[in-house]
Amino acid sequence: MDSSFFLISCNTKSQETQKTDDSNWDAYIANYENGAGSTTLNMDLKKVAPKTDLAYILITGVTFSNCNKDGFPEKEEFSKLYEVSDEVETTISKITKTELAGTFTYQCERLNYYYINDTTQIRSKLTALYKNKYSNYKYYINIKPDKNWDAYLNFLYPNEEIQENMSNQKVIEQLKNGGDDLTKSRQVDHWIYFSNEKNRDLFEKRIAKNGFKIENKEKIDDPDKPFKLHISRDDKVDSESISKITLELRKRAKELEGDYDGWETYVVK
Numbered sequence: 001m002d003s004s005f006f007l008i009s010c011n012t013k014s015q016e017t018q019k020t021d022d023s024n025w026d027a028y029i030a031n032y033e034n035g036a037g038s039t040t041l042n043m044d045l046k047k048v049a050p051k052t053d054l055a056y057i058l059i060t061g062v063t064f065s066n067c068n069k070d071g072f073p074e075k076e077e078f079s080k081l082y083e084v085s086d087e088v089e090t091t092i093s094k095i096t097k098t099e100l101a102g103t104f105t106y107q108c109e110r111l112n113y114y115y116i117n118d119t120t121q122i123r124s125k126l127t128a129l130y131k132n133k134y135s136n137y138k139y140y141i142n143i144k145p146d147k148n149w150d151a152y153l154n155f156l157y158p159n160e161e162i163q164e165n166m167s168n169q170k171v172i173e174q175l176k177n178g179g180d181d182l183t184k185s186r187q188v189d190h191w192i193y194f195s196n197e198k199n200r201d202l203f204e205k206r207i208a209k210n211g212f213k214i215e216n217k218e219k220i221d222d223p224d225k226p227f228k229l230h231i232s233r234d235d236k237v238d239s240e241s242i243s244k245i246t247l248e249l250r251k252r253a254k255e256l257e258g259d260y261d262g263w264e265t266y267v268v269k
Contacts, residue, residue, distance in 0.1 A: 041102030050149035054115035057146035061111035062137035071107040102156040178267035193225035199256040200227040
């Protein structure tokens with residue numbers, strides 16, 4: 001066993017002090033009625049949604065024929081789709097204040113979700129753009145009120161299970177980049193925080209039955225959840241295995257008003 005370095009995912013307590021002016025764009029794939037769909041979105045908009053000055057949603061994009069069996073664009077199609085999106089955004093921004101919330105690709109169709117504050121001329125301008133420059137594509141335009149930002153909050157934004165998978169996948173990719181083939185079990189550490197000592201002790205007793213070892217517990221300087229618990233167990237860390245573990249730990253922590261705060265392990269070659 002060669003432990004080369006340690007990696008941490010979704011450790012929110014260590015990230016709370018980090019600030020950046022850049023938007024936090026992320027992506028995920030999920031299964032829908034007719035197959036897989038890919039969503040790319042600005043995760044940071046969750047902090048400010050809904051924006052009252054952007055009360056309309058514009059959903060627009062094209063259907064493409066150069067797609068694979070899963071309904072996603074072939075490699076050579078991406079540059080053209082990016083070009084279409086850039087032209088659409090340029091056209092919209094000349095008419096109204098706009099915020100691109102995300103993109104959804106599904107069944108050979110790629111749709112952008114824009115929040116806007118003025119719908120005047122949007123449909124006619126976009127129709128002219130599609131017909132004049134991209135007549136080889138079937139286009140889609142849908143404009144409707146969405147003052148509560150339901151399209152972003154309830155469709156684009158990932159649910160808890162998908163967020164768990166997204167966070168885990170980032171660590172898995174780092175492990176793979178370090179030469180780990182993910183076939184071997186190794187020690188995996190987890191951190192959970194509680195508002196009171198009683199709930200932490202209850203959690204500790206419950207997870208001890210599942211083979212988890214208590215590495216450390218202490219009281220930290222945190223006004224909301226100062227009772228910290230560090231546990232570990234030997235496990236595999238492929239996507240299916242680790243997501244099952246972290247979802248269960250998060251669920252159990254939530255039952256006791258606790259916050260599961262992520263996991264750490266090392267590269268095994």
